[in-house]
Amino acid sequence: MNEFINFDEISRETWQNLYKTSIAPLTHDELESIRSLNDEISLKDVQDVYLPLVHLLRLYKKNLEDMSFSKGLFLQKIVKTPPLIIGISGSVAVGKSTTARLVQLLLSRAFPKLSVELVTTDGFLYTTDDLKNRGILDRKGFPESYDMERLLAFLYHVKNGEKCEIPIYSHETYDILPDQVQTIDSPDILIVEGINVLQNPQNQMLYISDFYDFSIYVDAEEELIEKWYLERFDSLLKLAKYDTTNFYHQFTKMPVSKVVNLAKETWARVNRINLKEYIEPTRNRAEVILHKSENHYVDKIYLKKF
Numbered sequence: 001m002n003e004f005i006n007f008d009e010i011s012r013e014t015w016q017n018l019y020k021t022s023i024a025p026l027t028h029d030e031l032e033s034i035r036s037l038n039d040e041i042s043l044k045d046v047q048d049v050y051l052p053l054v055h056l057l058r059l060y061k062k063n064l065e066d067m068s069f070s071k072g073l074f075l076q077k078i079v080k081t082p083p084l085i086i087g088i089s090g091s092v093a094v095g096k097s098t099t100a101r102l103v104q105l106l107l108s109r110a111f112p113k114l115s116v117e118l119v120t121t122d123g124f125l126y127t128t129d130d131l132k133n134r135g136i137l138d139r140k141g142f143p144e145s146y147d148m149e150r151l152l153a154f155l156y157h158v159k160n161g162e163k164c165e166i167p168i169y170s171h172e173t174y175d176i177l178p179d180q181v182q183t184i185d186s187p188d189i190l191i192v193e194g195i196n197v198l199q200n201p202q203n204q205m206l207y208i209s210d211f212y213d214f215s216i217y218v219d220a221e222e223e224l225i226e227k228w229y230l231e232r233f234d235s236l237l238k239l240a241k242y243d244t245t246n247f248y249h250q251f252t253k254m255p256v257s258k259v260v261n262l263a264k265e266t267w268a269r270v271n272r273i274n275l276k277e278y279i280e281p282t283r284n285r286a287e288v289i290l291h292k293s294e295n296h297y298v299d300k301i302y303l304k305k306f
């Protein structure tokens with residue numbers, strides 16, 4: 001059966017015209033803050049793709065509020081609207097975190113009175129020591145390298161309006177940062193970004209999918225994602241050149257061709273396999289699939305029909 005049978009395929013041209021008239025252009029300051037987020041991001045994409053997406057998210061938020069209100073009428077008590085939780089998934093290096101930060105920024109603009117928080121599931125990776133003890137250091141990113149019970153419990157507490165502290169992962173040290181936490185204190189909207197967001201662990205009582213009100217899968221052809229992975233590897237090396245505490249510093253001492261081969265091998269041996277076996281199979285669980293082509297240009301959007 002066609003994987004996309006349950007989706008409407010919408011061309012960029014159609015999508016960009018769906019809600020155009022109701023969205024005000026971005027201000028100079030907003031454009032600047034997007035540029036500082038990632039100076040390569042196309043502002044045309046922001047206008048044509050991400051603003052209509054945020055408009056769609058507004059509908060889901062309204063729907064959640066209406067449902068809480070109706071439940072309150074039924075139960076004859078005040079039911080507080082739970083936070084809207086948005087999941088963003090896709091391959092390593094496809095651009096999830098860039099998309100997530102952009103969506104956070106645009107949602108903060110669309111809802112200036114609401115708090116919009118962002119977490120990445122990297123924080124739920126086991127520490128390097130734990131991975132070593134479990135004998136799965138070379139499986140980083142695969143399902144067994146995450147503490148999914150903890151992620152599930154976190155989502156439950158956030159939905160329940162409770163304050164939470166979660167670990168922070170650093171790409172620079174390539175490990176969980178010791179003694180540092182991110183505090184999430186009852187946000188109105190929470191964005192959860194990570195390769196495993198749509199994977200389906202369940203404890204005895206809770207299903208992870210029950211916590212997402214909306215989900216986005218960022219998609220692209222494998223060859224492009226590999227290219228973006230290698231480019232990001234190169235940027236991480238540049239950042240690490242004079243920083244001996246950075247995990248990537250060790251590679252700056254090696255001949256370039258050797259480092260490029262090492263990155264290619266890591267892609268093929270770890271991240272590509274993870275994509276094919278565990279990440280891509282979750283693609284059609286998303287509400288929206290953003291399909292990117294060369295230069296991160298979004299050319300197609302798939303929206304779930306029902």
Ligand SMILES: Nc1ncnc2c1ncn2[C@@H]1O[C@H](COP(=O)(O)OP(=O)(O)O)[C@@H](O)[C@H]1O
Binds near residue numbers: 095099232235
């Ligand atoms: N929309 C975009 N426009 C330009 N470059 C992008 C865009 N999204 C991601 N990138 C670049 O692609 C690489 C991977 O993006 P990143 O957001 O780190 O991916 P992920 O979080 O999926 O691992 C980074 O080098 C980033 O700068």
Ligand SMILES: CC(C)(COP(=O)(O)O)[C@@H](O)C(=O)NCCC(=O)O
Binds near residue numbers: 140
């Ligand atoms: C931390 C990750 C599992 C998740 O990554 P992200 O999507 O944030 O890039 C990944 O970046 C990673 O470290 N993969 C293991 C192999 C590698 O070094 O690329």
